[in-house]
Structures are given as structure tokens and as C-alpha cells.
Amino acid sequence: MYDRSQLMRGTLEGCILQLLHEKVTYGYEIVTRLQQFGFYELKEGTIYPLLLRLEKKQMIHAEYKTSPFGPMRKYYSLTPKGETLRIEFSACWAEVSNTVNAILHKGETEDEP
């Protein structure tokens, strides 16, 4: 069976940047939103190292804020560097997905009379 997680992992960074472009949010909400979009098996622990890496590369900015139920939450927002990366990712993804789709559907179009 094809290992879906490998494919997902490579695109996760771009998806997180896109979610952060939409709004400032925290780890659990990022995971919930990603799950809603189809990353069903994703856990907060999976995206944490990714967020750390983006934070270290100054693509995102982290800030602690109190949550409604008490403990502090780490909120992430996009930095100008992160915004550039997001735009680059979008363009790159459009190109790659077009290429892959063209190859995958090549047979279908050739079979048509």
C-alpha cells in the first residue's frame, strides 16, 4: 500500500504557512484545521518540530497568550520571510501538481477516441 504520510509530510510546511497567512493561531487549532482538510492522521506532536524549524528559520513568529481555559498557548503568526516562502510554495505546488496531473491523466486523454 502506498505510504501517504511521506507525500503529506513534504507539503505540510506550505499548508501550515497558508493557514498562518489566514490567521494567527496555535498548535491545536492548526492540527484541527489540517485534519478538516484531509490530514486525518496528523497529531499536534507531528507539527511541533515543523513549527520549531519554521520559528528557527524566522519564517513564523511565536508569542504566548492566555487561553480561555487557563494555561498559556503559543500563538504563531507569519513573518515577511514566511510570507515570501508561502508565495513561493504556492507557485511551486501549482507547477508540480499540474505536471503530476498531466502525467497521471495522460493515458485517459490518449485512450479517448
Added chain:
Amino acid sequence: MNHEFWQLKQENGYGEKHLKEKDYKTLCSLMDALSIARIGEVQREFIRKDLIGMADEAEHHGETLAETLGEEPNQWCASVIAAGMRAPWWEGLLNVLYEMVQFSLFISVWEWVETAAYQRNIFVCDFVAWTILGALCSCFINYIYPHFATKPGTKGVAYFGIAFISFFVFDHWLTKLGGPILPVEQWAVVAITATLLCLLWLMRRVHQTREYHRQKIEEPNYARSKS
């Protein structure tokens, strides 16, 4: 010198106490794995804070920290290291040196007291032998078997216990090791070791403060005054 890093450690200790038993155990195993993985002490505290936050969030949603992680502690730590969180090599060296000298100071004071009764001189070879023993203990407790002392304060007790037992085991052997290589007065050994320890402590403190400010994440002021 500021105390913010120590305040962070205290806050984490406080936060840890309020976790569920299962989450606390998961957190301990994660912190053990991180300490073996040569992640810097300051970075480790920030990760600990995030993990406590994750555990709280998980509890609020009826889950455990282990479920939220979705991976085994070692595997998860490998992902964190892959994110570029490894400490510089000299930080580990500084920590081991600090613990070695700490151990040596304890032994040299002990020998000072003991030799006053038996009229035996402390030799430089004694100092070297105790330092090597200190290094071995440090490696054992911190890297080879970190589960040996995970709860707060247990590391100090472990050091004391090992030093105390090994003193009686090795003292006889050390006395027989040969004549004085460079005979030094007992008080001089204690003074040299104490000075070295102060110097290393200062170096560690400066490094920790610098790292703390480099990695610090903004938070509301009222949250800091909470503790």
C-alpha cells in the same frame, strides 16, 4: 545577571506538578530523550514549557500527551533534533566539566577533613583520579542511564551517594597508588577546585542567560508575575 531562566525552570516545575500521572511520565521520558540527544539546557526548558502546554490542551480535549504526540518519545525527539535544535558541542563539554569539578570539590573537601585526622597528604593524582570518576558518574547519570535521576533533586542525591560509596572503595587504592607526584597542601586543592567551579558556574550562567534572551518568546507581563 538575570534570573529569568531560573524563573522559567521554576514555572515548568510548577506546571509539571499539575499534570496527570500519565502525562507526567510521558513528559519525563521525553525530557530524558532530549537530554541524551544533546539539546541545550535552555532550549530543553522552552520545549518542556511547550509540552506542558500541549498536555494541558490535550487534557482539555479529553486526550493524553502521548496521544497528542502521535509518536514514540525517541522518534519524536529525533524529529525535534532534525529541526536543528542541537546545542553547540562546547555546551555539553562545559556541563560535563562543571559536574566533574563539582564532584572533585566535594571529594577534596572530604579528603581535607579526613586527612586532618590521618595526617595524609592529598596528591595531584588524587585530584585527577577523582575528576575522572566524576566524569564517569556525570556520563552515567546524564547520558547512559538518565532514568537514574529524573525527579528534581535526585541527581544531587545520586552524586552524593556515588561519591560517598566510591570514596571508601577507592581511597585505599589511591593511598597505595605511589608516592607524591606533586604534593599539594589540602587547602590548596580545595581552593583551586572551588575557584575552577566558580569560573565554570559563571561561564554556564552567562551562556544560559545569552541563550535565554536569544530564544525568549514574548508573553504578557501579568503571566510572568503569576508565579
